[in-house]
Amino acid sequence: MKINIIKSKGIEMTEHKTRFDIIIQKLRDNGHKITPQRLAIVKIIAQSEGHPSVEDIYDQLRNAFPTMSLATVYRNIITIKSLGEVLELGFPDGSNRYDGHKPYPHPHVICIKCKKIVDPDLDSLDEMEKEVASETKFKILNHRLDFFGICSECMANQH
Amino acid sequence: MKINIIKSKGIEMTEHKTRFDIIIQKLRDNGHKITPQRLAIVKIIAQSEGHPSVEDIYDQLRNAFPTMSLATVYRNIITIKSLGEVLELGFPDGSNRYDGHKPYPHPHVICIKCKKIVDPDLDSLDEMEKEVASETKFKILNHRLDFFGICSECMANQH
DNA sequence: ATTCCTGCAAAATCTTTGCAGCTAG
DNA sequence: CTAGCTGCAAAGATTTTGCAGGAAT
Numbered sequence: 001m002k003i004n005i006i007k008s009k010g011i012e013m014t015e016h017k018t019r020f021d022i023i024i025q026k027l028r029d030n031g032h033k034i035t036p037q038r039l040a041i042v043k044i045i046a047q048s049e050g051h052p053s054v055e056d057i058y059d060q061l062r063n064a065f066p067t068m069s070l071a072t073v074y075r076n077i078i079t080i081k082s083l084g085e086v087l088e089l090g091f092p093d094g095s096n097r098y099d100g101h102k103p104y105p106h107p108h109v110i111c112i113k114c115k116k117i118v119d120p121d122l123d124s125l126d127e128m129e130k131e132v133a134s135e136t137k138f139k140i141l142n143h144r145l146d147f148f149g150i151c152s153e154c155m156a157n158q159h
Numbered sequence: 160m161k162i163n164i165i166k167s168k169g170i171e172m173t174e175h176k177t178r179f180d181i182i183i184q185k186l187r188d189n190g191h192k193i194t195p196q197r198l199a200i201v202k203i204i205a206q207s208e209g210h211p212s213v214e215d216i217y218d219q220l221r222n223a224f225p226t227m228s229l230a231t232v233y234r235n236i237i238t239i240k241s242l243g244e245v246l247e248l249g250f251p252d253g254s255n256r257y258d259g260h261k262p263y264p265h266p267h268v269i270c271i272k273c274k275k276i277v278d279p280d281l282d283s284l285d286e287m288e289k290e291v292a293s294e295t296k297f298k299i300l301n302h303r304l305d306f307f308g309i310c311s312e313c314m315a316n317q318h
Numbered sequence: 319a320t321t322c323c324t325g326c327a328a329a330a331t332c333t334t335t336g337c338a339g340c341t342a343g
Numbered sequence: 344c345t346a347g348c349t350g351c352a353a354a355g356a357t358t359t360t361g362c363a364g365g366a367a368t
Binding site for chain 4: 190191192194196197226227228230231234235253
């Protein structure tokens with residue numbers, strides 16, 4: 001995926017705002033400064049290839065920013081999370097991974113062998129939420145739905 | 160907590176094997192010794208009132224076992240988990256709570272105000288799992304479904 | 319110029335582990 | 344007896360925080 005930022009001369013106008021653009025814009029709108037480190041972190045978050053962990057993000061940026069610290073990654077994720085622009089996936093083993101591409105709740109299918117994450121389409125989920133709300137009298141604000149299993153590749157590769 | 164099991168002939172029999180009995184039995188069967196601390200921990204896990212955390216369990220037992228350590232609680236939960244007799248609920252804030260009453264995956268509805276946890280009935284879940292399996296070609300082994308919201312009591316109490 | 323951000327190190331959590339003595343079976 | 348368990352303290356692992364210098368606007 002290619003992300004081009006055309007600076008303010010203004011002639012070029014990309015019509016489809018990427019997730020990257022949206023997050024940067026929202027940071028600006030909320031008075032956050034756009035530092036090089038932050039920019040780089042947002043770039044990774046916005047793509048969310050493989051749903052990276054904090055460590056993944058840190059490792060990807062160590063070359064470009066040799067002095068960068070983990071704390072900076074953590075702090076930026078907290079900031080972006082507070083704007084609702086990244087979804088935190090907490091795993092049973094205690095690790096966290098991040099999705100800034102689809103920052104709203106959605107189901108995941110996770111391979112416990114290769115850690116691949118797939119986003120399935122499940123249209124019955126909205127209905128289920130209503131069912132839960134009416135059964136429990138809760139006002140549902142959020143949800144989390146993850147399936148754990150083994151992907152077809154890993155199934156084929158096991159002897 | 161009473162457990163009624165309806166046998167196939169339609170005769171209702173009250174099983175006197177409680178979750179507590181089952182877990183203790185399974186521990187014995189697997190060569191684990193039944194120490195007083197373990198017994199007490201299983202008793203709490205088996206009831207799972209309010210889905211206790213490790214700290215909750217520890218606090219509940221400090222009176223009875225003043226010298227007991229957190230490590231003992233952790234180690235016992237690991238043991239019981241390895242037997243599949245307790246479900247670990249990992250929360251977005253990083254905390255864990257435990258359910259030995261229904262140790263198999265099941266949906267939860269959690270009040271983000273008072274932390275109450277309700278188990279709703281959702282019969283469409285099995286079907287959803289099949290849908291996911293066929294769509295993604297994963298072999299699904301496990302799942303996690305949690306709804307977060309505000310319960311009716313908390314909604315009434317807020318001005 | 320101001321305000322926010324970063325890097326570093328220390329601190330704060332939460333969980334696991336090594337070990338010596340103890341105990342259930 | 345003896346394999347397994349406990350208490351304690353130390354070690355790990357992950358995330359947060361205080362501070363002083365530095366950078367974005």
